[in-house]
Amino acid sequence: xxxxxxxxxxxxxxxxxxxxxxxxxxxxxxxxxxxxxxxxxxxxxxxxxxxxxxxxxxxxxxxxxxxxxxxxxxxxxxxxxxxxxxxxxxxxxxxxxxxxxxxxxxxxxxxxxxxxxxxxxxxxxxxxxxxxxxxxxxxxxxxxxxxxxxxxxxxxxxxxxxxxxxxxxxxxxxxxxxxxxxxxxxxxxxxxxxxxxxxxxxxxxxxxxxxxxxxxxxxxxxxxxxxxxxxxxxxxxxxxxxxxxxxxxxxxxxxxxxxxxxxxxxxxxxxxxxxxxxxxxxxxxxxxxxxxxxxxxxxxxxxxxxxxxxxxxxxxxxxxxxx
Amino acid sequence: xxxxxxxxxxxxxxxxxxxxxxxxxxxxxxxxxxxxxxxxxxxxxxxxxxxxxxxxxxxxxxxxxxxxxxxxxxxxxxxxxxxxxxxxxxxxxxxxxxxxxxxxxxxxxxxxxxxxxxxxxxxxxxxxxxxxxxxxxxxxxxxxxxxxxxxxxxxxxxxxxxxxxxxxxxxxxxxxxxxxxxxxxxxxxxxxxxxxxxxxxxxxxxxxxxxxxxxx
Numbered sequence: 001x002x003x004x005x006x007x008x009x010x011x012x013x014x015x016x017x018x019x020x021x022x023x024x025x026x027x028x029x030x031x032x033x034x035x036x037x038x039x040x041x042x043x044x045x046x047x048x049x050x051x052x053x054x055x056x057x058x059x060x061x062x063x064x065x066x067x068x069x070x071x072x073x074x075x076x077x078x079x080x081x082x083x084x085x086x087x088x089x090x091x092x093x094x095x096x097x098x099x100x101x102x103x104x105x106x107x108x109x110x111x112x113x114x115x116x117x118x119x120x121x122x123x124x125x126x127x128x129x130x131x132x133x134x135x136x137x138x139x140x141x142x143x144x145x146x147x148x149x150x151x152x153x154x155x156x157x158x159x160x161x162x163x164x165x166x167x168x169x170x171x172x173x174x175x176x177x178x179x180x181x182x183x184x185x186x187x188x189x190x191x192x193x194x195x196x197x198x199x200x201x202x203x204x205x206x207x208x209x210x211x212x213x214x215x216x217x218x219x220x221x222x223x224x225x226x227x228x229x230x231x232x233x234x235x236x237x238x239x240x241x242x243x244x245x246x247x248x249x250x251x252x253x254x255x256x257x258x259x260x261x262x263x264x265x266x267x268x269x270x271x272x273x274x275x276x277x278x279x280x281x282x283x284x285x286x287x288x289x290x291x292x293x294x295x296x297x298x299x300x301x302x303x304x305x306x307x308x309x310x311x312x313x314x315x316x317x318x319x320x321x322x323x
Numbered sequence: 324x325x326x327x328x329x330x331x332x333x334x335x336x337x338x339x340x341x342x343x344x345x346x347x348x349x350x351x352x353x354x355x356x357x358x359x360x361x362x363x364x365x366x367x368x369x370x371x372x373x374x375x376x377x378x379x380x381x382x383x384x385x386x387x388x389x390x391x392x393x394x395x396x397x398x399x400x401x402x403x404x405x406x407x408x409x410x411x412x413x414x415x416x417x418x419x420x421x422x423x424x425x426x427x428x429x430x431x432x433x434x435x436x437x438x439x440x441x442x443x444x445x446x447x448x449x450x451x452x453x454x455x456x457x458x459x460x461x462x463x464x465x466x467x468x469x470x471x472x473x474x475x476x477x478x479x480x481x482x483x484x485x486x487x488x489x490x491x492x493x494x495x496x497x498x499x500x501x502x503x504x505x506x507x508x509x510x511x512x513x514x515x516x517x518x519x520x521x522x523x524x525x526x527x528x529x530x531x532x533x534x535x536x537x538x539x
Contacts, residue, residue: 082364092364092500145365171409189500238447262499280444280495282434293351294365297429 014058016079048193056218059152064133065317066208068305069149070235074147074214078290080323083223084141085242087176087183088192094185099222101182102243107227113249114169123164123227127213129162130154133209134217137233140272140304146286151231152214165201174191174230174241191257196253197241198268200313208233208309212240234306267323272304274281276323329403336404338413340381344418344474347373359530368428379493379507381412381484383514390517407464409482413459416452443497448487454485486511520522 047158085095088102107123107209121129130150132252140146160172180186180196203209210231213219220226225242238258248254256264265279274284287296312321351370353361362369392399392525423445428434434447438445460466467475490511493504 077360078364086500090503145368188502191500214363263497277441280442282438284434287365287367290359290362292356293354293362293426296365296367297426 008011020081021166028235029283048088056214056221059127059132059214061132061134061214061217064135067134067136067219068148069136070140071148073134073136073288074288079149079215080223080291081222084143085185085223086189087178087185087193087195089185090188091169095223096221098184099226101184102177102222102226103182104222104243105243107245107322109244110211110227110246112246113173114166114251115249116164116166121161126159126211126228130158130192132213133168135231136237137208137210137231137305138301139231139233140235140268140286140300141266142236142238142270142278142283143276144283144286144300145289146282146298146300147289150216151210153210153212155207156209156230157207158213159211160204161212163247163249165249168251170201171250172201172204172249173246173247173248173254174244175246176241177243178243188235188262192255192260193257194245195241196240196254196258197256198250199230199239200253202313203232203310206313207273207308210308214247232270234310236266239270269314269319269322271310271319271323272300273302273319273323274300275302276320286292329400330496333404333407337406339463341407343373343377344414347418367387367422370422370426371419374415374422375493377418377506377509378412378415378485379414379489381408382482382489383510385409385412386482386486386511386514390514390521393521410459410462413455416455420449420452444492447495448492451488451492454488457483458485477517483515487515 022107038063065306070202081096082092085099088095088098105123109121109123109126110118111121112118131154133154134150134152136148136150138146139312158294165172174197176197177183177196178186200210203235210233212229212231213227220229222243225240228244229242230240230244239256242285253268256266258270273282277283283300285297288298288302289296301307336362345443350361351366356364359366385405388401388405388408392401399532424435426431428438439449440446458481461470490504490508493507497503506527
């Protein structure tokens with residue numbers, strides 16, 4: 001085979017990046033239009049996300065020994081364009097499209113319930129409460145897909161100490177923003193808004209549980225739960241509430257949004273568990289987002305691979321019953 | 324409608340049904356080699372929804388032909404496209420099944436048997452596909468003659484059950500609270516309800532016009 005030498009190309013003939021990006025956009029748009037007739041425009045939108053990546057504010061971070069190692073990070077593009085955030089729409093591409101309306105300043109988090117004294121924290125106070133750590137965690141959605149995300153934040157336990165909960169507090173509940181003006185998805189699903197999630201106190205105090213402000217070294221994009229969320233890496237993703245406005249310490253297990261919606265499908269605990277299937281699909285395998293199609297499928301790990309740190313929380317519990 | 328036009332339209336319909344598959348195969352190849360994101364962030368889920376929604380849309384299109392013909396007698400030539408659409412629906416359904424067998428289950432038969440027994444949404448989907456098999460097999464003109472019009476028609480009414488099972492499969496497959504299957508459900512419901520309504524209408528209009536219709 002003859003391989004010819006590349007000839008000299010004057011720089012004036014090289015297509016500027018913006019032009020060929022536009023051309024690509026045109027081509028994919030044309031392709032998308034072609035398939036729209038049969039496949040529907042929603043699919044086309046997933047393929048051609050229109051969102052520009054809005055650069056967040058850089059956060060000064062320190063590395064954390066709690067980070068998961070040996071896994072490729074999921075590219076930023078997917079973490080920010082493939083989201084379940086029903087407040088902004090039920091399709092995976094909706095949050096990236098619609099979350100731009102969310103105002104994350106001013107923002108406060110109210111602490112109430114079984115605490116020494118109710119308090120309200122300003123988001124900028126929270127950001128500076130402890131040093132920001134980069135924590136790489138696997139993220140496993142109940143829908144059987146997964147990512148590896150370099151979150152930024154500090155242990156939720158550090159925040160809880162500042163809240164001064166009473167000894168009678170057995171659970172902590174997270175309530176998130178539900179504002180029709182900013183969140184066009186509220187009317188699209190029958191979820192009992194505002195989104196509510198909760199953890200048992202010992203789960204919340206586990207050092208792995210993260211109060212999260214950013215990812216990839218920058219503040220959270222709105223579609224990922226700006227300005228503050230929790231990340232509970234050994235539980236299915238929906239346990240990790242986004243855009244939190246209220247933290248409530250309570251004695252009884254709080255109601256949680258997906259459990260209200262379908263109690264037989266989404267339990268309060270919802271620990272990642274390959275041995276307990278979702279009633280409608282298997283949880284033995286997951287699809288890693290952003291991997292080539294034949295490398296996507298992989299085995300799901302018990303507690304999402306964090307068993308060493310968290311299995312003892314559930315000693316003596318029947319995890320089939322408390323799914 | 325002159326024959327030449329029918330042939331031309333048939334070519335168009337073939338192209339419209341095959342182009343998405345060609346597009347899918349091309350991007351499937353790219354997603355497994357040079358461009359992992361050619362089918363979006365979650366290519367397996369993408370292929371699943373692409374083929375599944377394609378099946379339901381084609382099925383609904385094929386079910387639209389009879390009521391449209393009865394409403395607009397001028398369009399009765401549409402009957403010549405019904406078999407084609409039905410067969411393409413079956414083709415998409417086969418691709419959808421292949422996605423499950425290959426990409427989801429990696430040909431693990433034990434996993435699939437488990438799924439079929441335990442998961443009603445898989446059972447519904449498989450039922451929908453199985454009901455289409457005899458219809459595809461008896462889609463030839465020879466079969467119609469062999470079976471006789473009445474029996475053939477009775478057999479092909481299975482498509483109603485198949486389409487319903489397909490839509491149920493869709494609802495059971497999405498998370499509760501998600502309403503994306505609503506559009507196709509409404510369209511299918513209208514098409515299924517249109518049948519008895521149109522029969523009733525034509526029966527009552529026939530009884531009114533009987534004296535005239537007896538004339539040549």
